[in-house]
Amino acid sequence: MFSGKSEELVRRLRRALIAKQKIQVFKPAADDRNPPELLVTRDNRELAAISVSNCDEMRAVLEEDVEVSGVDEAQFFEHELVDLVTELADSGRRVIVAGLDQDYLRRPFGPMPALLALAEFVDKTHAVCVRCGRSAHYSQRIAGGDQQVLVGDQEAYEARCRECYVPYSS
């Protein structure tokens, strides 16, 4: 949330394109903030992407000759994503996954904990706390009820640091 995850994903995938590698980029259909065929970052960078509802759909459209696979908002996928990206990586592909490691109650989010454990390289990007300006690790929900998955942006979440984070209850 607001930490530049998608921007970093797009930056790395663009570098792969410059290196003339074939890429495929997936995002969850549940994230309907932008057109389904585009990954759009908050700073308005765009990359062609494929919206899929689940890992079966992702598997069905995987192309054989892809060298770099990207997944955005990975926290919204089922745990099966862990097996799928492991298969891809084991087959020699590079896999770059971006996602929120914690939900709005700071609980590990979806398949992210396992992905973090299995990845060779992990970078945590941090947002800026809207209250105090320190480095922010948490998605403070500020509206919208208490379901874990709530696709939203500034109307529903704020980046907060540990000192400024307050557990949300609706």
Ligand code: ZN
């Ligand atoms: Zn703060």
